[in-house]
Amino acid sequence: xxxxxxxxxxxKAGQMENPKRHILMVDDEIxxxxxxxxxxxxxxxxxxxxxxxxxxxxMERNPVDLVICDxxxxxxxGVVLLEAVRRRHPRTSRIIMTAYLDVKAAxxxxxxxQVSRYISKPWDNTELAALIEQELRFISYEEENERLAxxxxxxxxxxxxANIELESIDRIKTEFFSxxxxxxxxxxxxSLGYLDLLLSGRGGExxxxxxxxxxxxxxxxxxxxxxxxxLVDFSAYExxxxxxxxxxxxILKVINAQTDIIEIQAxxxxxxxxxxxxxxxxMVRADMSRIGQAVANLVGNAIKFTNQGGRISISVEERExxxxxxxxxxxxxxxxxxxxxxxxxxxxxxSSTTRKFGGAGIGLTIVKTVAELHKGQYGVTSTPGxxxxxxxxxxxAASGSSPDGRGFAPKYGRILVGVIDPDLDELRHAQNLxxxxxxxxxxxxxxxDAVHMASAHPADLMLVSLSAVRGDEAAEKLGMVKxxxxxxxxxxxxxxxxxxxxxxxxxxx
Numbered sequence: 207x208x209x210x211x212x213x214x215x216x217x218k219a220g221q222m223e224n225p226k227r228h229i230l231m232v233d234d235e236i237x238x239x240x241x242x243x244x245x246x247x248x249x250x251x252x253x254x255x256x257x258x259x260x261x262x263x264x265m266e267r268n269p270v271d272l273v274i275c276d277x278x279x280x281x282x283x284g285v286v287l288l289e290a291v292r293r294r295h296p297r298t299s300r301i302i303m304t305a306y307l308d309v310k311a312a313x314x315x316x317x318x319x320q321v322s323r324y325i326s327k328p329w330d331n332t333e334l335a336a337l338i339e340q341e342l343r344f345i346s347y348e349e350e351n352e353r354l355a356x357x358x359x360x361x362x363x364x365x366x367x368a369n370i371e372l373e374s375i376d377r378i379k380t381e382f383f384s385x386x387x388x389x390x391x392x393x394x395x396x397s398l399g400y401l402d403l404l405l406s407g408r409g410g411e412x413x414x415x416x417x418x419x420x421x422x423x424x425x426x427x428x429x430x431x432x433x434x435x436x437l438v439d440f441s442a443y444e445x446x447x448x449x450x451x452x453x454x455x456x457i458l459k460v461i462n463a464q465t466d467i468i469e470i471q472a473x474x475x476x477x478x479x480x481x482x483x484x485x486x487x488x489m490v491r492a493d494m495s496r497i498g499q500a501v502a503n504l505v506g507n508a509i510k511f512t513n514q515g516g517r518i519s520i521s522v523e524e525r526e527x528x529x530x531x532x533x534x535x536x537x538x539x540x541x542x543x544x545x546x547x548x549x550x551x552x553x554x555x556x557s558s559t560t561r562k563f564g565g566a567g568i569g570l571t572i573v574k575t576v577a578e579l580h581k582g583q584y585g586v587t588s589t590p591g592x593x594x595x596x597x598x599x600x601x602x603a604a605s606g607s608s609p610d611g612r613g614f615a616p617k618y619g620r621i622l623v624g625v626i627d628p629d630l631d632e633l634r635h636a637q638n639l640x641x642x643x644x645x646x647x648x649x650x651x652x653x654x655d656a657v658h659m660a661s662a663h664p665a666d667l668m669l670v671s672l673s674a675v676r677g678d679e680a681a682e683k684l685g686m687v688k689x690x691x692x693x694x695x696x697x698x699x700x701x702x703x704x705x706x707x708x709x710x711x712x713x714x715x
Contacts, residue, residue: 226251227342228268232261232275232287233303242274245331246338258287265291270298272341276327277304277311285315292320299341303327394431401427454603455494456487457529458522464501465520472509472518482521488529491603492580500576503569504533504596511594512537528582528599535595540588548586549574573598623647626656627671636669 230253231242239254246252253268255261258281261273273291277284288300300321304312312324325337401424403409405417412420465481472479490497508518516536523530540548549570573596577584580600588594623645625636640647656668 227271227345228253229272229274229338229342230255230261230264230268230270232256232258232273232279232284234276234279234281238276245335250338258282258284258290261287262290262294265295265298270295271345272299272301272338274301274303274325274338277302283311285311285320288315289320299345301325301337301341303329394427394434397427398424398431452491452493454489454491457490457492457497457531457600458483458488460494460498461501461520461522461531464498465505468502468505468509471506475509475512476515477509477512477518478516479518479520482519484523488522488524489603490529490580490600492600496576496579497600500573500598501531503573504531504598507569507596508533508535508537508594511535524602525599528601530597530599532595532597534593536593539590539592539594540586541590545586545588549584570596621645621666623667623669624656625669626653628652 226249228251229246231239232255233239233242234256236256239256243252243254253264253270255264258275258279261275264270265273273288275284275287279287284302284304288302291298291300302312302315302321302324303326304324305327309324309326312321315321316323322341323337325334400409401420404412404420405424462481462483465479469479505518505520512518512535518536519532519534521532521534523532574584576582577598577600582601583599584597586594586596623640625640625647627636636647653670656670
């Protein structure tokens with residue numbers, strides 16, 4: 207047996223970045239081994255063995271990348287040897303060298319995965335060199351792919367860890383944000399109250415000059431209070447604490463009322479506001495305060511970014527089953543590259559705009575959230591230097607409701623639905639979905655709550671989360687209530703309902 211070990215010395219001399227590959231030649235004809243050694247020892251670390259057992263033993267002690275062996279050897283054939291190599295060293299590439307009469311055996315070995323390929327014997331030096339180079343190149347590709355895969359896996363772990371840390375930081379920031387805004391609101395309201403006392407004369411007489419300053423202070427604090435209110439609401443949205451108080455009302459009245467309030471700011475900038483409203487009421491089932499907040503933000507935003515003497519057009523129409531509000535202005539407009547992000551939280555087109563016009567960058571985020579809360583739509587079109595058109599669309603209420611909002615009967619008002627889930631956020635989400643679809647919905651946390659709902663209220667349909675209790679226990683307890691005379695539908699939910707309309711169809715059936 208021969209072993210050319212000069213590569214290890216070369217590696218110590220600074221070749222570690224591109225170490226020589228180890229190849230093994232197994233053949234019972236010593237002249238062939240000597241020739242192979244002579245041909246390739248300068249380029250590779252060449253190992254040679256004169257029998258299969260000797261080759262296997264050598265591989266246990268050396269990192270061999272490629273094995274080439276003769277098929278016809280007295281102790282064991284090349285196919286048997288390479289099959290053993292595949293079991294013990296599956297990453298090592300295998301080539302069999304065969305005479306013409308053994309080609310069939312070599313092809314069979316390739317098909318069975320014992321070898322990669324074969325070369326005829328006696329070999330052609332150029333062909334053999336090219337074959338070895340190609341096999342080793344494949345090995346390099348596989349190693350690079352594995353390295354990249356490991357690198358991607360490592361980076362994914364790092365990204366996941368970073369995301370967890372960011373979520374934690376974001377949660378802490380949101381909680382701090384919420385606490386600060388709530389703390390600000392109390393002294394602001396108190397200050398407004400005292401200033402109102404002064405302006406009304408109930409706090410004593412003040413001079414004309416002082417009254418002017420008090421009015422300016424009142425206006426400034428009023429704007430600050432509106433900003434803090436937006437921040438408080440935004441914080442609630444961020445933490446998932448929003449609950450919609452749904453009622454049916456004419457959305458035109460809310461739009462006109464909000465526009466009347468904000469129109470004072472428009473007059474101060476000599477901005478003309480034109481309104482275009484339909485004659486008939488547009489009834490929506492929504493949270494009136496949230497809708498008013500979205501309208502105020504859209505109109506206020508238009509006034510803020512419209513220059514002195516500009517124009518604002520406020521139009522409402524019924525479109526595709528929705529009440530759509532468009533607020534168009536002749537303001538500074540928005541460049542196309544910013545339109546996709548304009549509704550993101552805290553996003554400002556540029557810092558100079560922020561300093562000039564003010565604002566925290568959450569008004570449009572609230573508009574987006576209100577639209578999503580009501581399963582509505584929103585959008586914007588704009589031309590820099592010519593103005594923008596922001597819009598929001600809220601689904602109309604079901605036909606047949608009273609036009610003034612009094613005496614409104616939910617679509618499925620005859621059905622009382624009980625929901626049981628220990629996760630309060632999921633519970634609130636499910637209740638909002640059911641109420642939005644026109645159900646009467648009551649909620650509880652435990653299976654005992656469900657029993658109480660079924661017997662005391664009584665509920666017509668019971669939705670029980672599987673995370674609340676074992677199905678057999680729930681069925682047994684609720685079954686006892688059924689036996690007592692009240693029959694109701696009982697469904698077990700793997701997840702909280704995501705689609706209220708599908709649930710409505712099921713309940714109605």
